Amino acid sequence: MTLVRIKIRVTGIIQGVGFRPFIYRVAMRNGLKGYVRNMGDAGVEILIEGEENAINNFLKALRDEKPPLAQIHEIVETRLEGEHKYKDFRIVRSSEEAELSGSVVPPDVAICGECLKELRDKNNPRFDYFFITCTDCGPRFTVIERLPYDRENTTMRDFSMCSFCQSEYRDPLNRRFHAQTVACPKCGPKAYLITNDGEAFPCKDPIREAGKLVSEGFIVAVKGYGGFHVAASTLKDKPLVRLRRAKHRRQKPFAIMARGLEAVKSFAEVSPKEAELLTSPMRPIVLLRKSAGYYLSELVAPGLHNVGVMLPYTGLHYMLFDEVDDPAFVMTSANPPNQPIVKDDDEALKTLGSIVDYFLFHNRRIAHRCDDSVIRVHGEKQVFIRRSRGYAPAPVMLREKARKCVLALGGELNNTACILNGEKAFISQHIGDVENVETRIFLQNAAEHLARLTNSKVEAVACDLHPKFTTTRLAEELASLNGWHFVQVQHHFAHVAALMAEHGIDELIGVCCDGYGYGVNGEAWGGEIIFASSNSLEMKRIAHLEEQPMVGGDLATRYPLRMAAGILHKRVSVDGWLEENTQHFPHGEREISLILQQLKSGYGVIMTTSCGRVLDAAAAILGLCFERTYEGEPAMKLESAAVGGKDVLQLKPIVKGGVLETTGMLLEVFEKRRKCTVTDLAFSVHDYLAKGLAELAVEKALENGVKVVGFSGGVACNEIFTTVMREFVETAGLRFIVHEAVPPGDGGLSFGQAVYAGLFQFETQPFY
Numbered sequence: 089m090t091l092v093r094i095k096i097r098v099t100g101i102i103q104g105v106g107f108r109p110f111i112y113r114v115a116m117r118n119g120l121k122g123y124v125r126n127m128g129d130a131g132v133e134i135l136i137e138g139e140e141n142a143i144n145n146f147l148k149a150l151r152d153e154k155p156p157l158a159q160i161h162e163i164v165e166t167r168l169e170g171e172h173k174y175k176d177f178r179i180v181r182s183s184e185e186a187e188l189s190g191s192v193v194p195p196d197v198a199i200c201g202e203c204l205k206e207l208r209d210k211n212n213p214r215f216d217y218f219f220i221t222c223t224d225c226g227p228r229f230t231v232i233e234r235l236p237y238d239r240e241n242t243t244m245r246d247f248s249m250c251s252f253c254q255s256e257y258r259d260p261l262n263r264r265f266h267a268q269t270v271a272c273p274k275c276g277p278k279a280y281l282i283t284n285d286g287e288a289f290p291c292k293d294p295i296r297e298a299g300k301l302v303s304e305g306f307i308v309a310v311k312g313y314g315g316f317h318v319a320a321s322t323l324k325d326k327p328l329v330r331l332r333r334a335k336h337r338r339q340k341p342f343a344i345m346a347r348g349l350e351a352v353k354s355f356a357e358v359s360p361k362e363a364e365l366l367t368s369p370m371r372p373i374v375l376l377r378k379s380a381g382y383y384l385s386e387l388v389a390p391g392l393h394n395v396g397v398m399l400p401y402t403g404l405h406y407m408l409f410d411e412v413d414d415p416a417f418v419m420t421s422a423n424p425p426n427q428p429i430v431k432d433d434d435e436a437l438k439t440l441g442s443i444v445d446y447f448l449f450h451n452r453r454i455a456h457r458c459d460d461s462v463i464r465v466h467g468e469k470q471v472f473i474r475r476s477r478g479y480a481p482a483p484v485m486l487r488e489k490a491r492k493c494v495l496a497l498g499g500e501l502n503n504t505a506c507i508l509n510g511e512k513a514f515i516s517q518h519i520g521d522v523e524n525v526e527t528r529i530f531l532q533n534a535a536e537h538l539a540r541l542t543n544s545k546v547e548a549v550a551c552d553l554h555p556k557f558t559t560t561r562l563a564e565e566l567a568s569l570n571g572w573h574f575v576q577v578q579h580h581f582a583h584v585a586a587l588m589a590e591h592g593i594d595e596l597i598g599v600c601c602d603g604y605g606y607g608v609n610g611e612a613w614g615g616e617i618i619f620a621s622s623n624s625l626e627m628k629r630i631a632h633l634e635e636q637p638m639v640g641g642d643l644a645t646r647y648p649l650r651m652a653a654g655i656l657h658k659r660v661s662v663d664g665w666l667e668e669n670t671q672h673f674p675h676g677e678r679e680i681s682l683i684l685q686q687l688k689s690g691y692g693v694i695m696t697t698s699c700g701r702v703l704d705a706a707a708a709i710l711g712l713c714f715e716r717t718y719e720g721e722p723a724m725k726l727e728s729a730a731v732g733g734k735d736v737l738q739l740k741p742i743v744k745g746g747v748l749e750t751t752g753m754l755l756e757v758f759e760k761r762r763k764c765t766v767t768d769l770a771f772s773v774h775d776y777l778a779k780g781l782a783e784l785a786v787e788k789a790l791e792n793g794v795k796v797v798g799f800s801g802g803v804a805c806n807e808i809f810t811t812v813m814r815e816f817v818e819t820a821g822l823r824f825i826v827h828e829a830v831p832p833g834d835g836g837l838s839f840g841q842a843v844y845a846g847l848f849q850f851e852t853q854p855f856y
């Protein structure tokens with residue numbers, strides 16, 4: 089028998105996820121002695137003494153059986169000399185447990201299988217307890233006010249544990265050992281119903297009562313982990329009409345929560361990968377294709393081929409469905425237009441009182457708001473539309489350490505903040521559109537909180553190149569206040585840098601397509617091909633889409649017919665066609681004649697290379713969308729229309745001097761609009777643009793000796809686009825990459841800015 093002493097250092101997301109009790113149990117099982125303790129720098133140190141075989145078993149279990157939420161980044165083992173000196177195995181609780189630099193706070197986690205079983209078990213003390221949790225599940229990020237992650241530093245401190253909960257909390261062999269959110273019906277948060285004028289609505293079982301009310305057609309605000317949802321029926325039109333009117337959301341799809349996976353399959357197609365995501369501990373909203381027999385109200389996701397679905401992630405959510413037959417409820421984030429999701433009770437009463445009939449409250453405060461995440465699956469790959477609950481603030485790991493600690497503030501729409509510290513990039517929860525005071529304050533608080541949680545010593549602040557963005561001004565203020573470097577990063581350069589950092593790539597031809605980004609000289613960009621090399625420190629635009637006129641500037645973004653008119657006008661007369669569509673212009677004929685004048689004179693016309701605007705124009709020509717009521721609407725409807733189509737135009741992409749022509753293609757669509765199906769024409773538009781851009785990118789890659797082509801920007805959320813482009817690039821023998829860890833859209837922009845400023849050293853941007 090050989091006796092061995094060994095010291096093990098483990099790093100990763102291993103604090104607050106039941107890692108030490110797990111180590112304790114495995115050590116006990118193998119008859120080992122020694123200790124486990126949290127280290128100041130987010131690692132865990134284990135010292136074990138015992139027989140060689142037992143130690144090998146321990147090491148194997150460490151890798152194979154780790155708790156579901158733990159993410160191990162590194163395990164370092166050191167054999168030690170010397171006498172065995174421990175008589176037992178202990179969890180050593182040091183007073184200096186404060187997680188230091190680059191430490192990791194776990195995201196919120198959906199209720200685990202064990203807790204769900206207990207919730208349903210009549211003999212369990214936590215039977216029917218809506219906030220049942222353990223070390224494997226429950227809220228984390230949304231309850232933590234400051235570090236270290238102890239109960240006194242969370243919003244659970246308002247609830248002192250009863251003796252039963254305490255006994256579990258103190259028992260290293262119990263699943264709830266040091267589970268900071270442990271609670272039971274006796275000592276934990278309580279739920280209650282109130283009416284929209286603030287009166288108590290007495291009932292024995294407020295949660296199930298709320299479920300019944302929703303099923304009957306009432307609208308109920310439901311307080312959750314990271315904010316309020318507004319719940320409504322998915323089967324009745326009337327509450328949805330009311331909700332759309334009250335929220336000023338005419339067309340924007342509502343996310344829904346289904347009672348279970350089987351229910352989802354009754355109205356949507358679910359691939360194995362999608363099922364895996366739906367049931368994962370992160371429980372994101374997954375965009376699923378509506379099935380042929382889709383029977384939910386058309387008002388849930390109007391004009392789209394897919395619908396955003398999530399599964400219950402707290403005991404409360406499961407209980408909502410207990411006494412109703414509904415397959416799903418609308419569960420949309422409760423936020424007033426352009427404002428962050430509502431998190432406080434008073435705020436909810438004030439801002440939602442006119443929208444909802446009832447409130448389902450609980451009496452635990454929300455420390456930090458956090459919206460649901462949204463994911464799409466392309467083939468086997470996940471694409472983040474929004475990376476938030478379940479993911480934030482877990483870091484994205486980079487291949488190498490950053491040179492500088494950077495705070496990046498992102499852009500303007502669908503924003504996030506990002507802290508780059510060492511080889512970790514911490515992206516904040518979803519912040520939203522930073523256009524007004526409330527969202528700006530939210531952004532600032534979220535950024536400060538993230539910096540504190542990760543104990544980051546920021547040296548530089550990064551933002552967009554747009555001089556008028558709120559985030560640019562905030563970055564300037566922070567830079568001068570704190571003496572930080574101030575770094576502005578061009579929008580599409582940031583997207584491409586994000587792609588490179590995510591995949592650890594030095595040289596890339598990046599195709600970057602979206603709606604709008606401020607170009608290096610102030611032009612409107614959005615369909616760019618970018619060469620980037622961290623070897624030669626270069627980042628530059630080398631090709632792009634044809635410049636097209638936006639008649640009336642931003643008005644052309646809101647009314648895609650204007651975009652179509654501007655493009656078609658270059659080759660044909662559009663007067664007659666516009667007159668046919670008079671009803672789609674808010675000011676009718678007067679507006680049309682002004683548009684025609686502007687097209688002739690060029691006055692009030694802005695040029696753009698945006699890919700999004702070309703897709704908008706196509707959507708208008710095909711009659712799919714005449715007014716954009718939410719970000720990306722025309723392009724999303726065009727994609728939905730294109731599903732199952734074929735390329736009927738068979739156009740060869742026309743490229744002149746690094747510019748991909750788009751006018752001729754749209755003209756063909758216009759001329760064939762009555763001869764071919766909308767589906768085929770919508771598909772043809774995708775095919776032309778995706779192939780054209782891919783061809784151009786491949787040509788530039790060969791010219792520059794680059795082996796990888798990447799695709800970023802909001803258009804990369806589009807599955808048809810991505811599929812066509814991938815096939816073309818891979819057929820040419822090059823590697824094709826897309827985002828997997830951060831959103832391709834503007835939710836990933838802060839990450840791109842941070843790595844641009846702190847990881848790479850490109851010399852094409854102004855550094856101050």
Ligand SMILES: [Zn+2]
Pocket residue numbers: 199200201202203204220221222223224225226
């Ligand atoms: Zn649990």
Ligand SMILES: [Zn+2]
Pocket residue numbers: 249250251252253254271272273274275276
């Ligand atoms: Zn209790």
